[in-house]
Amino acid sequence: MTKHAVVIGGGLAGITAALDLRDAGLDVTLLESRPRLGGAASSFPRGSMMIDNGQHVILRCCSAYQELLARLGATGSVAIQDKFDVTVLSPAGQARLRRTSLPSPLHMTRALAGYRLLSMRERAAVARAALAFRLANPSDPNLDSPKLGDWLAARGQGERARRLLWDLFIVSALNIDGDDASVQLAATVIKTALLGAKDAADIGIASVPLGELHGAVAGELLAALGVQVRLGARAASIETIPGGGFRIGLTARQAGSSNADDESSAGQADAGSLPADAVVLAVPAMNAGSLAVPAGVTDTSAWDALGFSPIVNVHFVYDRTVTPLKFAAAVDSPVQWVFDKTRQAGLESGQYLAISLSAADKYVDMPVAALREMFEPALERLFPAAANANVTDFFVTRERRATFRQGPGTGALRPGAMTSVRGLALAGAWTDTGWPDTMEGAVRSGHNAAQEIVRQMGLTGAVDRVPVASPHAVQLGAEDLDTAWSDAP
Numbered sequence: 001m002t003k004h005a006v007v008i009g010g011g012l013a014g015i016t017a018a019l020d021l022r023d024a025g026l027d028v029t030l031l032e033s034r035p036r037l038g039g040a041a042s043s044f045p046r047g048s049m050m051i052d053n054g055q056h057v058i059l060r061c062c063s064a065y066q067e068l069l070a071r072l073g074a075t076g077s078v079a080i081q082d083k084f085d086v087t088v089l090s091p092a093g094q095a096r097l098r099r100t101s102l103p104s105p106l107h108m109t110r111a112l113a114g115y116r117l118l119s120m121r122e123r124a125a126v127a128r129a130a131l132a133f134r135l136a137n138p139s140d141p142n143l144d145s146p147k148l149g150d151w152l153a154a155r156g157q158g159e160r161a162r163r164l165l166w167d168l169f170i171v172s173a174l175n176i177d178g179d180d181a182s183v184q185l186a187a188t189v190i191k192t193a194l195l196g197a198k199d200a201a202d203i204g205i206a207s208v209p210l211g212e213l214h215g216a217v218a219g220e221l222l223a224a225l226g227v228q229v230r231l232g233a234r235a236a237s238i239e240t241i242p243g244g245g246f247r248i249g250l251t252a253r254q255a256g257s258s259n260a261d262d263e264s265s266a267g268q269a270d271a272g273s274l275p276a277d278a279v280v281l282a283v284p285a286m287n288a289g290s291l292a293v294p295a296g297v298t299d300t301s302a303w304d305a306l307g308f309s310p311i312v313n314v315h316f317v318y319d320r321t322v323t324p325l326k327f328a329a330a331v332d333s334p335v336q337w338v339f340d341k342t343r344q345a346g347l348e349s350g351q352y353l354a355i356s357l358s359a360a361d362k363y364v365d366m367p368v369a370a371l372r373e374m375f376e377p378a379l380e381r382l383f384p385a386a387a388n389a390n391v392t393d394f395f396v397t398r399e400r401r402a403t404f405r406q407g408p409g410t411g412a413l414r415p416g417a418m419t420s421v422r423g424l425a426l427a428g429a430w431t432d433t434g435w436p437d438t439m440e441g442a443v444r445s446g447h448n449a450a451q452e453i454v455r456q457m458g459l460t461g462a463v464d465r466v467p468v469a470s471p472h473a474v475q476l477g478a479e480d481l482d483t484a485w486s487d488a489p
Helices: 012-023 065-070 106-113 119-135 149-153 159-174 184-195 210-224 285-292 299-304 368-382 383-389 439-456
Strands: 004-008 027-032 043-046 047-054 057-059 078-080 085-090 092-097 202-207 226-232 231-240 247-254 270-275 278-281 311-318 329-330 337-340 351-357 390-404 422-424 483-487
Touching: 004 012, 004 231, 004 270, 012 027, 012 065, 012 085, 012 278, 012 439, 027 270, 043 065, 043 210, 047 159, 047 210, 047 351, 057 210, 065 210, 065 337, 065 439, 106 119, 119 159, 119 184, 149 184, 159 184, 210 226, 231 285, 247 278, 278 285, 278 439, 285 299, 285 422, 311 368, 351 368, 368 383, 368 390
Parallel strands: 004 027, 004 278, 027 226, 085 329, 278 422
Antiparallel strands: 043 047, 057 202, 078 202, 085 092, 231 247, 247 270, 311 351, 311 390, 329 337, 337 351, 390 483
16 A cells, blocks of 8 residues: 655755655655745736745755756756855955856966955965865764854954855855854855856855745646645644554634735634544644644744744836846945846846845834945946936845744754654755755755655655755755735835
């Protein structure tokens, strides 16, 4: 008799786990409480445009994520630059970081040597920290304790070098202030992306809305493979069945509910239950414990201790083009990264720029009007043409629990895929993938969870059909599931 697995959560981790489990020969049901798949990487309509809930950037070294895109038939919907090339703006001028074709690690030497936002002495000192990162072992538990700011300072990196160079990569990759970041995760980012293969850091951006890239295409593939996808179905409980297996209690969003994305019990009605031989719990850490503990999972207290960090995106639509750049980083400015979303969103005239703010604790509760008052002149200082353009639309998206808080000590808190209950596995970028909380980490976690289920169920030979995520992947700016957006008054 074919075994039945239930995957709870329809983000990238859940989609990956469902595909892998189906490949292994199981009947699979995927439950998603929202009316769409995609989780952290989704879109919503605003007038004639489709707006991504946040900016997600991949690097060429995101192999597991790219393998998922290939399976979805969506590889052509992500454009990856030929060579890592980032324009860094400041009110005082700009610089450019561009790799060469030299072998690693020499491929970044010219970019650093010409990074004129730092003095010659500061540029020379960067080599000391780069060598330390190259020699670091990201799996070393001793790197889980110190703060990155202290670690870099001990290696000759002053305040300016940390703010004007290292923060460009660390803040967006780990969603935490650079000085407070985990050295362990920072070493993973720098060693893999910037000091790994020469093309590892080449940047890729989706050319279609994320809801199309992940949700719609994934739903079609899952259905074609025979996976039952139940949207708007929330797992309210998981109970173990005497003799083996589980029973998942379900609720569904009531008709007329005012918030289609509401994952709380409000507006939910009982929708029966679903039996399962195995369960993959692919939900955020803050939701996982409430389901896992009643199912008998022990040692879940560390999951809440991971905490969370917010991301805020500030969106401007201008009546004309104000910059030819597709994206840029910024220093000495409240702007961190800015992206041209005009074509992706389907805007027919003008230009749509989205500012992505990681580690956004000070912005997440700021009123919309205050954010506009801060960031409109900030963009004009970076793009002088914006001062002569009219803002035709302005809005803000907020991810209050975008990622777990990737600071010191988190390496010891992240759980593996296997739980203390046989047949119940965890997935999600917050689990112990060895990588930051990113789309790549989410995909890897889905592979890990499926592998655990297949092994525990003793499906001979099936584990060989479940992909193993490559250890070479990381990308900037992944976000989570708590999106809210609001208009300017």
